[in-house]
Amino acid sequence: MELVKVAIFGIATVLLAVELKGHKPVLSLILGMSGAILIMMFSLDKILKVMEQIQTVFHLLGQGTSYFMILIKVLGVTYLCQFSSGICRDAGFGNLAEQIQVFGKLYIMLSGMPILLAFIEMIQNL
């Protein structure tokens, strides 16, 4: 049922935003952005549930879960960069969106480095 709500909400927002685009492009962009923000907040409690499930999986796994934290951080970085670059692309600034994506990728690569190093050390110790 929630899916239908979100879908209809998106369509309503787009219709209003397109109508406003002719008169006030800035307000139509803000309308699109606020629609995206509301849908994202709506989906956040789903993410919260997923996070709780992941925590229970951690308890079952016991040790060796330190690198999962990086995985969750990377998930957050992609989510955030995707959101902001999408808004920049809506406004017509493709290059700005690309720069945000590039920064997100670099940030992920940086935060993934320790895993790579630990892996290589493990191989050397064999």
Added chain:
Amino acid sequence: MSVGLIFKIAAVGILVTVLSQVLKHSGRDEHAFLASLAGLILVLSWIVPYILELFETIRKLFEL
């Protein structure tokens, strides 16, 4: 949750458009610009808390 926000923003947009048209036709262009600016600032004041709350939630959730 706060679907009314979308309709409020759309309403402000339409009202500001009509107002600026009226002001333009009556010759007062500066007032038209000021009216649209005021509408923009009003909408921004509504939307900024939502942006802040969203980014704070994401930051706490993913421990960024």
